[in-house]
Amino acid sequence: MRGRRTLAVRGTGTRRRLFGGVLGTALTVHAAPALAQRAPRADGLSDYVGWVDVPRYFPETEHNVDGDFLPYFWHGGGPDTFGFPLTEEFWTAPDEGAPAGRMVQYFQRARLEYDLGEAQVHRSLLGRLLEKEQPAVPPAPGVRYFLETGHNVGSSFLVHFENAGGRKVLGLPISEEVEENGRPVQWFERARLEWWPENPAGRRVQYGLIGEAHLNEVEQQVPLEARRPAAPLPPVRDWSLPAVPPAPRVAWAPRDVPILYYHQVPSQQPLREQIQAFREAGREIVPLSRVVATLRAEPGADLPEKPLVLTFDDGWVSQIQNAAPVLQAEKAPATFFVITRYLGELPGYMSWDQVRTIKELGHEVESHTQNHPDLDRLYDDDEGAALAEIWESLAVLERRLGRSRRIFAYPNGRLNQAVTSLTARVYQAAVATGGGTFQSQQHLYTMRRIKAEPHYKPEALLKLMG
Numbered sequence: 001m002r003g004r005r006t007l008a009v010r011g012t013g014t015r016r017r018l019f020g021g022v023l024g025t026a027l028t029v030h031a032a033p034a035l036a037q038r039a040p041r042a043d044g045l046s047d048y049v050g051w052v053d054v055p056r057y058f059p060e061t062e063h064n065v066d067g068d069f070l071p072y073f074w075h076g077g078g079p080d081t082f083g084f085p086l087t088e089e090f091w092t093a094p095d096e097g098a099p100a101g102r103m104v105q106y107f108q109r110a111r112l113e114y115d116l117g118e119a120q121v122h123r124s125l126l127g128r129l130l131e132k133e134q135p136a137v138p139p140a141p142g143v144r145y146f147l148e149t150g151h152n153v154g155s156s157f158l159v160h161f162e163n164a165g166g167r168k169v170l171g172l173p174i175s176e177e178v179e180e181n182g183r184p185v186q187w188f189e190r191a192r193l194e195w196w197p198e199n200p201a202g203r204r205v206q207y208g209l210i211g212e213a214h215l216n217e218v219e220q221q222v223p224l225e226a227r228r229p230a231a232p233l234p235p236v237r238d239w240s241l242p243a244v245p246p247a248p249r250v251a252w253a254p255r256d257v258p259i260l261y262y263h264q265v266p267s268q269q270p271l272r273e274q275i276q277a278f279r280e281a282g283r284e285i286v287p288l289s290r291v292v293a294t295l296r297a298e299p300g301a302d303l304p305e306k307p308l309v310l311t312f313d314d315g316w317v318s319q320i321q322n323a324a325p326v327l328q329a330e331k332a333p334a335t336f337f338v339i340t341r342y343l344g345e346l347p348g349y350m351s352w353d354q355v356r357t358i359k360e361l362g363h364e365v366e367s368h369t370q371n372h373p374d375l376d377r378l379y380d381d382d383e384g385a386a387l388a389e390i391w392e393s394l395a396v397l398e399r400r401l402g403r404s405r406r407i408f409a410y411p412n413g414r415l416n417q418a419v420t421s422l423t424a425r426v427y428q429a430a431v432a433t434g435g436g437t438f439q440s441q442q443h444l445y446t447m448r449r450i451k452a453e454p455h456y457k458p459e460a461l462l463k464l465m466g
């Protein structure tokens with residue numbers, strides 16, 4: 001049932017969700033472009049598509065709410081407005097207005113319906129389906145008259161009607177205020193409002209149990225598998241990632257390539273002295289991508305006798321203030337690993353314009369995830385969230401800055417086998433921490449790096465380089 005619904009509606013593109021965040025951070029859900037609009041792009045960015053559906057299970061009635069119904073349910077007021085789900089979602093049989101049937105779900109106080117044409121959710125016309133229309137009446141004074149159906153809405157019902165979104169949400173009034181079961185109610189095309197004076201202020205207008213009432217009428221037409229109590233549905237995820245990088249074709253003899261990683265650069269002079277000392281010791285500073293190309297045995301790639309790589313993590317603003325001028329003066333290339341969601345958002349981090357400047361100065365700007373989680377732990381909690389951190393940061397980075405070298409840095413050096421496998425699906429290589437200089441093809445996704453700070457003695461760092 002779920003598969004059929006999902007298949008049919010996915011084709012419209014409306015149920016697709018791009019990741020905008022992960023566990024522990026605000027999950028921004030973007031409407032993704034329709035499939036037809038996702039033609040391949042020249043910059044290769046069309047290869048990033050991902051979505052996730054995380055159903056919500058209600059133990060109260062043992063049913064799931066999923067897909068587009070779920071945000072509609074919460075935004076519309078949750079159980080107070082709709083009650084709990086009484087069925088799973090399902091396709092109805094074709095009817096006059098819907099030759100393909102309707103995707104619906106019964107709640108205690110409404111039936112929700114996915115409109116394929118408008119690609120949106122709304123309440124079904126249960127007032128009409130339950131045949132609650134009354135004949136039109138003349139306008140009454142002091143209330144609002146709806147010419148289309150010839151009914152008046154006033155007082156608390158009118159206030160509630162307008163606050164709830166008016167006719168677009170509840171439909172037109174199809175009755176006057178009438179008494180049912182000893183209390184004033186009014187029927188609308190899509191709801192029944194009820195007056196509960198005994199309730200606290202703000203809760204005196206309630207939605208009637210019309211979903212339940214209609215379900216009782218049509219129960220035999222509802223598929224059994226939608227009616228019977230359900231188990232919690234697992235999340236559904238799908239990914240479309242960039243092409244897997246080809247495996248290196250030629251075995252490459254492991255060798256020592258020291259890769260330093262810095263964070264804050266509080267002033268210029270210590271870094272300048274380090275770089276000059278490295279050069280005096282015969283070190284030639286090369287971009288990280290050149291090491292990766294050599295490790296991957298790409299044609300023409302090679303390394304000098306005593307190479308050295310400089311990397312800067314996290315995207316601190318002190319890096320453009322103090323590292324960039326030194327690197328420029330010393331003509332030293334470097335690789336910057338940035339946390340894409342921190343840029344321009346958190347104090348102390350570079351803006352996207354500053355990062356673009358870094359790249360225009362000839363340095364490499366590469367991904368260090370969206371939010372800097374410990375990926376091994378995140379993977380255990382939610383492997384989809386971990387994958388989103390790994391690949392979405394690349395998509396964001398390349399959308400902002402154009403193609404990168406597709407080299408990744410694990411936050412805090414935290415990784416496991418699963419995390420490196422996910423990384424290898426998207427990136428050319430990845431760097432870890434932990435020291436050491438021995439780089440090999442087998443460790444393309446766990447390249448070693450040596451921790452460095454500008455205030456370290458150059459001789460101490462040179463010693464670690466072997």
Ligand SMILES: [Zn+2]
Pocket residue numbers: 313314368372411412
């Ligand atoms: Zn970091």
